[in-house]
Amino acid sequence: MLRNNLIVLLLAAAGLFSSCGSGNHYSLTGSLPARYDGCLVKLTPATFFFSEEKPSPVDSVKIKDGKFQFAGTVQEPTVYMLTIDGVDYKIPDVASIAVVIEPGDITMVYDTLGIMVSGTPVNERYMTTIGEAKRETVRQRQLLWQERDSVKRLPGSVENEVDNYYNLKSSAIFKENVIPASENFIREYAGTEIGEFFFFHCCGKDVYSKAFVDEVYPTIRPEIREQYEALIRARQEKQDY
Missing domain, CATH: 1.20.58 (Methane Monooxygenase Hydroxylase; Chain G, domain 1)
Known part of the structure; x- marks a missing residue:
């Protein structure tokens, strides 16, 4: 009986740690025309335009079949800049866009008017x-x-x-x-x-x-x-x- 109780406690603890980890997980999935396949998408911490600090990208991925995705963990909602190499900068809010990385599944859809973002509260x-x-x-x-x-x-x-x-x-x-x-x-x-x-x-x-x-x-x-x-x-x- 003692052994069975110990197993139950260990399983409960494992579930607790797993749920804590998943609670901070995010994914960011983008969709845009397939003509941008092969373009590199970069995710960089946002800074103020007047800040001397110019951070480097924390992650990058190439667009494939009109899709790209980032995933990881975040402690609290944080603003990042998502930039796409090779996109015409005359297209509004596509070549570079501020996005809030927060726990949950974030979806970004690009069209001729810019972007539509959904999936998380902020x-x-x-x-x-x-x-x-x-x-x-x-x-x-x-x-x-x-x-x-x-x-x-x-x-x-x-x-x-x-x-x-x-x-x-x-x-x-x-x-x-x-x-x-x-x-x-x-x-x-x-x-x-x-x-x-x-x-x-x-x-x-x-x-x-x-x-x-x-x-x-x-x-x-x-x-x-x-x-x-x-x-x-x-x-x-x-x-x-």
Whole structure:
């Protein structure tokens, strides 16, 4: 009887350790057109654009049959940059995209509007806010550029004037869609590394609403704010010369 009880305890302990390990497991599966087969996909820890640190990729894999996959373990949701060599950087949110690596099965599907990401809580929330706003921006801009090109073909049109007009309309589309969506997402994760990263990654500090900046900017770690402000001061000094 004692031997049987010992076996049961050992099996229970093994199951406990197994469940703990699997609870931190993630997989990231991407799907995109087969023409990108053979391209190298890299997964790199995300850093702020003003950070001097430039980390190296932690993993890489080649696309095969329109698919790629990463897998591993992670202790808490962390932002990584996923880059694809050989993809046209004019294609929005395909050549380089920020993705939150967190426990669970993450799926990324690429199309002409960018990406759709699903499967885990933070990524799902990103998609319903910033992700969908970016896709809607691309859709509206595609229609806008078609209209612009039609106007350019009209007799008497001046190309520079037409371009300036539609560039302003393009900027307005971005502001109407992406800025409020970014503020909603970042506000939910204020005080976390995810909130900090996307605060600087999505839009410029001077683009957000004043109320949003007053609310969220103080939640960012002081050392991160100082790095950012040092960059702004350096840029201003260059302009003053």
